Amino acid sequence: MTPSVSAVLDDAVPATAADDVEFISQIHLNPATELVPTGQRGIDLDYLRRYVRALEDGGFDYTLLPYGSSTADSLALAGAVGQLAERLKVVVAVRPNIAFPLVVAQQLATIDQLNRGRTVVHLISGGSDAEQARQGDFLPKDRRYARTAEFLQLLRRAWTETAPFDHEGEFYRFEGFGPAYPTYRGEALPISIGGQSDEAFRIGGEFADVFSFWGEPLADIRSQIDRVDAIAAQAGRADRPRYWVTFRPIIGATDELAWEKAHDHLARIERTYREGAFFAKGIAAPGAPQNVGSQRALAFAERSERYDRALWTPTAAATGGTGAATALVGSPETVAAAILDYIDLGASLVSIRGYDNLNDLVDYGRHVLPLVRAELAHRKATGRRGSLQADHPGGFAEPAPAGADR
Numbered sequence: 001m002t003p004s005v006s007a008v009l010d011d012a013v014p015a016t017a018a019d020d021v022e023f024i025s026q027i028h029l030n031p032a033t034e035l036v037p038t039g040q041r042g043i044d045l046d047y048l049r050r051y052v053r054a055l056e057d058g059g060f061d062y063t064l065l066p067y068g069s070s071t072a073d074s075l076a077l078a079g080a081v082g083q084l085a086e087r088l089k090v091v092v093a094v095r096p097n098i099a100f101p102l103v104v105a106q107q108l109a110t111i112d113q114l115n116r117g118r119t120v121v122h123l124i125s126g127g128s129d130a131e132q133a134r135q136g137d138f139l140p141k142d143r144r145y146a147r148t149a150e151f152l153q154l155l156r157r158a159w160t161e162t163a164p165f166d167h168e169g170e171f172y173r174f175e176g177f178g179p180a181y182p183t184y185r186g187e188a189l190p191i192s193i194g195g196q197s198d199e200a201f202r203i204g205g206e207f208a209d210v211f212s213f214w215g216e217p218l219a220d221i222r223s224q225i226d227r228v229d230a231i232a233a234q235a236g237r238a239d240r241p242r243y244w245v246t247f248r249p250i251i252g253a254t255d256e257l258a259w260e261k262a263h264d265h266l267a268r269i270e271r272t273y274r275e276g277a278f279f280a281k282g283i284a285a286p287g288a289p290q291n292v293g294s295q296r297a298l299a300f301a302e303r304s305e306r307y308d309r310a311l312w313t314p315t316a317a318a319t320g321g322t323g324a325a326t327a328l329v330g331s332p333e334t335v336a337a338a339i340l341d342y343i344d345l346g347a348s349l350v351s352i353r354g355y356d357n358l359n360d361l362v363d364y365g366r367h368v369l370p371l372v373r374a375e376l377a378h379r380k381a382t383g384r385r386g387s388l389q390a391d392h393p394g395g396f397a398e399p400a401p402a403g404a405d406r
Helices: 005-011 045-057 074-084 101-114 129-133 141-160 198-207 218-234 255-275 278-283 292-303 314-318 332-345 357-382
Strands: 022-026 062-065 089-094 119-123 165-168 173-177 191-194 210-214 242-247 327-330 347-352
Touching: 022 357, 045 074, 045 357, 062 074, 074 089, 074 101, 089 101, 101 119, 101 141, 119 141, 119 210, 141 165, 141 191, 141 198, 191 198, 198 218, 210 218, 210 292, 210 347, 218 242, 218 332, 242 332, 255 314, 255 327, 255 332, 292 314, 327 332, 332 347, 332 357, 347 357
Parallel strands: 022 062, 022 347, 062 089, 089 119, 119 191, 191 210, 210 242, 242 347
Antiparallel strands: 165 173
């Protein structure tokens, strides 16, 4: 039977959908989790080897190497992971307060030479005055983004200038630098920016190769992508940033089993943060969070537990809005369809990590990524969406107004 015109239009791939989609998951250095906070903080090298192998076996494209005042050093870790992996790319988180940009450019280029061109940098301006002060940074939050913009542009110049150059800016000054040590391909490395403040959007829209979001309702992600695109256009950019969205999926063989698992996880996460177990004590600062991303996460959680097809917010509330903590809950088919909803909005980098870190990672590689990739291959071959997204995502709550809580 020939499908109706309306049915064909409903199945059409949205014009906003990302074509080239890649997957990220954060590295973990030992078996401690929010579910089982063992107290271990150091690097378990055997576990790290298993984790890197699981990332590659699961088909992940990147691993994020986070940075904090009490974490392992991301640059040193990038060198190790690059040697343990064969094809996995590293996303190295860097905070501009901890090092001079030309030194960081040298370090990242060295890492990129060692791993043969598998390096991306994610710049963190810093959302908490208390966390920044732990390493001697007392610059106000709004000026930290201005510093990031100067830092970012100097990284690119260091990697691309062919003759020595001078610089005198608000935060950095030097004379006669260069030519710098080259990256593997002799080009600037991709640079990612995140954040939810007005300054984060401005700098990301003007300069970033990638703009990263925490998992929020679909309508809000759409409005944020539109906002960054508009800033990029106003800045005269011929291109647009790639968009990166992050979730912590909780999957089960069926939707019902996944929800049982989600509620069990929530009780254990709440206990970890209530008791101030080792890592929770270090990252969950007392009082309301300063950064807009955390404020938004808590506001979404207060308004509703569920949004769209599978987005679940109580995990974000349990952590006090610390980091990317919203979950996608359901069977592999439901979670894969939910991920595709964000891809349809333009997200081309999808970060997923679990709460049972290594076991979840293995499950994603076996059960979720293949479904998403099969759907993307179907679209490329036919120009239409497949059965995985046959139903329109259901809504559990009205979206926040565009621009709210910025």
